[in-house]
Amino acid sequence: MNDNAKCMATSELEQNCLTNLEVDINEEQTVKATSAIDHTTYSNENQGTTSVAELPTADDAKSQKHPVSCDLASPEEMDWLDRRNQILASLYGQCVGDAIGLLSEFMNRQQAEYHYRRHSELEYHHKYEDFHRSRWAEGDWTDDSDQMILIMESLTENGGLVVKTDFAQKMVNWMKQGFQDLGDLGGMGIGSTTLHTLRHKDFLKDPHKVAEEVWIFGKKDVAPNGGVMRTSILGIHDWWNTDQVVRNALEICKTTHRDPRCQASAVSVCVAISLMLQRAHYTNGEYNVPDLIKSVYKYAKKCLDSRKKKKNLKSYLECKELSELELDEAHSLGYTYKCLGAGFWALKQNNFRDALQQIVMHAGDADTNGAVAGALLGCKLGHFDEIPNTWLSKLKHKDWLDGKIEKYFEILKRRYMTKDAHVKDTK
Incomplete structure (x- = not known):
């Protein structure tokens, strides 16, 4: 080791x-x-x-x-240590939720029930090996967490700065060859909106403009979950400054997803993580989740331009029953608000395994739903010990992931220790 x-x-x-x-x-x-x-x-x-x-x-x-x-x-040093395990819980939660969600990705609930009902505790090795699932090794995460790691790498290599063109270049390289040091042959699982954007001849020059062109070409009616699935790292980055978190989330979301609903989804997840790391709405060791969601909504609704659209966003944030979301509905399983709803439903739960297994059994785009849910619930629970031992220890490439996180932590901690200067720079 x-x-x-x-x-x-x-x-x-x-x-x-x-x-x-x-x-x-x-x-x-x-x-x-x-x-x-x-x-x-x-x-x-x-x-x-x-x-x-x-x-x-x-x-x-x-x-x-x-x-x-x-x-x-200093108090800042000790505060950093207090937050460190919570950050790990969110990052690991994303990758674990992604990996366990692969078990039922693109199935419907009946198929998930058929393949997995006999297992009271789902594990990676229970994965049904059809053509789709066989492309990933047991315990591996998918494109959702790959793209989160690309954002992390970009932040690390740019000294903590969000550089959309660098992220764009990393996305194109990953599309063509994946992570070569893991033996990938190319990025797998890329959604159609992201793929059309990455293949545009001007993408590396102006990703925001290209993403808008793709959105307009889709008659401004396509709002897939590719913009929200990767954003947990942007809730962690600059977590002490929620306004900056919002700016970072929008900058990265709009490189591939221009729809306002995609932006509202990314902002919602990032703000929730940011506020939890700030210990907002936190009393006696517990978060007041309804109040947390109210604060999240105040930020996210600014992405939308009508009362009807804002009301729709709020309904997904406040979702009480997973069944309400119809996650396996064939024509809309990749809709950004369905993923958002699954994530915020998970935020209201208190047991990581139980919550993620329910998401798996509701099928649909389960790896993406699991990635967002795992990041949010992991952050809320506050420690990676809350993640099932077998899911974390058997996560494929975990040593490699830890190396990426360690390098990023050097940047994040340095940025946190000088946060007052960064706040002044943004004014």
């Missing part, structure tokens, strides 16, 4: 804390990897385990729950 997979702690402070913590632990303790994730843990038969992913928080230090001998530096 490589060093990146062993430890996601990126800052010098975190490494120093770990060094001092090791010294204080009994010499009989040994270092081993957890079964759930590839972070290092310190264990002892008599004392249990402590994960690197669970570094001491400010409250822990005060209570001596995790005594450490290093200085805790």
Whole structure:
């Protein structure tokens, strides 16, 4: 197991804390990897385990729950550590939701019931191997999370800046060859709107203009979910500044999806994640989800130009029953609001496995619905331990993903520590 997979702690402070913590632990303790994730843990038969992913928080230090001998530096440092596991839960939640959703992607509910009803707990190896599903290995995510990772790579390589032309170039490269270091031969699962946009001769020059032309060609009536499925990372990026989160979400959404409903969907997901990371509407360890949704709606409705359209958006955000969405309806399973509704339905749940399994069994565009639902619910639950052990540990290419996240965290943390300067720059 490589060093990146062993430890996601990126800052010098975190490494120093770990060094001092090791010294204080009994010499009989040994270092081993957890079964759930590839972070290092310190264990002892008599004392249990402590994960690197669970570094001491400010409250822990005060209570001596995790005594450490290093200085805790600043409130910003400790706040970063507190948010870190929540961010991981959202990122892992997206990829896991995508991978488990593949089990029933493009099926209807009757087919999903036929293939999976005998399994009380769904696992990747239960995947029915028809032509469509056989293109992905067991436990692999699909294009939804591939594109999220492309955004993450672009943010990392551009020092945290959102550069639409760089993302556009990465999308084209991925379409042609996928992730070569994973053995891909090309990007799989690309939706028709995205494909038409990427293949346009002027896409790399002005992606927003091309996306608008494609939208107009579709008589301004095509609003697929390709713009929202990849956006969880943009709710994380600059999470402390929700207005900037909105700007980032729109900049990336409009590279391929111009429809206002696509934009409203992307803004909704990103704002929800941003507000949860800010601990908005958070009391006694729980989020007030109805109030959170009200705040999300205030931002997202600005993308729409009529009361009727805004009311429609609100109805999907407030969806109470998954069956209301008719996720497997053949002619509209890729509609952006159906994916949005599934995600915000999941946000109202409290058990990751139960919520995602219900989404799988409702079929339709289940990998996309699962990706958005997993990102939102993972962020709400606040820790990747809430994700089923087998789904996370058997996620294909997880070591590779951890390396991408670690590099991004270096940028994100540096940006967070200098956030006041960034806020001034945007005014």
